[in-house]
Amino acid sequence: xxxxxxxxxMHRIQKYAFAAHECALYLDCxxxxxxxxxxxxxxxxxxxxxVSQYESLYGPLTAESAGGRDWSWVKTAWPWHxxxx
Amino acid sequence: MWSYEKKLQYPVNxxxxxxxxxxxxxxxxxxxxxxxxxxxxxxxQRYSMPYNEAIxxxxxxxxxxxxxxxxxxxxxxxxxxxLTPEQIKAxxxxxxxxxxxxxxxxxxxxxxxxxxxxxxSTGDPIADLTEDLAADATTTKEQPAFWEARKPLL
Numbered sequence: 001x002x003x004x005x006x007x008x009x010m011h012r013i014q015k016y017a018f019a020a021h022e023c024a025l026y027l028d029c030x031x032x033x034x035x036x037x038x039x040x041x042x043x044x045x046x047x048x049x050x051v052s053q054y055e056s057l058y059g060p061l062t063a064e065s066a067g068g069r070d071w072s073w074v075k076t077a078w079p080w081h082x083x084x085x
Numbered sequence: 086m087w088s089y090e091k092k093l094q095y096p097v098n099x100x101x102x103x104x105x106x107x108x109x110x111x112x113x114x115x116x117x118x119x120x121x122x123x124x125x126x127x128x129x130q131r132y133s134m135p136y137n138e139a140i141x142x143x144x145x146x147x148x149x150x151x152x153x154x155x156x157x158x159x160x161x162x163x164x165x166x167x168l169t170p171e172q173i174k175a176x177x178x179x180x181x182x183x184x185x186x187x188x189x190x191x192x193x194x195x196x197x198x199x200x201x202x203x204x205x206s207t208g209d210p211i212a213d214l215t216e217d218l219a220a221d222a223t224t225t226k227e228q229p230a231f232w233e234a235r236k237p238l239l
Binding site: 007010011013014017018021024025028029031060061062063064073076078079080082 | 090146
């Protein structure tokens with residue numbers, strides 16, 4: 001079950017990750033574009049901040065950030081499980 | 086190498102199971118213009134690409150196609166939850182179900198299994214990039230305007 005706070009935090013991650021990825025695709029073919037570089041940096045920073053907030057509250061989003069008392073990687077829901085369940 | 090992020094690129098929350106719809110949506114997983122083929126196309130073509138910019142975009146787009154595949158599989162998975170035998174039959178899902186139950190298997194809507202013959206990797210940058218443009222053009226089927234423009238033909 002995903003409460004509203006968790007859901008909105010996840011949506012923030014998804015939003016900033018998408019923006020950062022779009023900038024990255026543009027930068028692949030325009031590697032010197034200052035505006036895109038700046039946008040990519042900003043989106044990535046916002047994403048990282050949301051990720052660290054999410055992970056501290058709800059568990060790891062990557063295996064690298066899993067661990068602790070037990071292997072938290074397999075203790076939280078997988079993305080294809082419905083947020084409402 | 087790749088690393089996995091335990092999230093979807095965009096949220097998927099399907100309320101009502103619908104096996105008939107799942108039968109169609111699954112083609113975007115394992116059909117001729119599906120995400121699996123797209124990922125394999127770009128990730129195969131990048132090795133012989135002579136330009137760093139093109140290698141970068143093939144790598145990043147190919148990776149993103151895997152994330153699209155995960156969303157499509159999630160849609161199919163959620164559309165086929167808690168089905169009764171009657172729903173499976175009425176939705177025309179029985180032919181798929183007899184082989185795969187509700188496991189995700191890459192097939193086209195017609196039931197043809199995914200095949201690498203749906204794309205090319207020639208080692209020639211112009212041929213490959215032109216093939217990529219053709220592949221990208223198939224995504225117009227996802228746009229309402231595609232069907233609107235073809236209404237007189239249907």
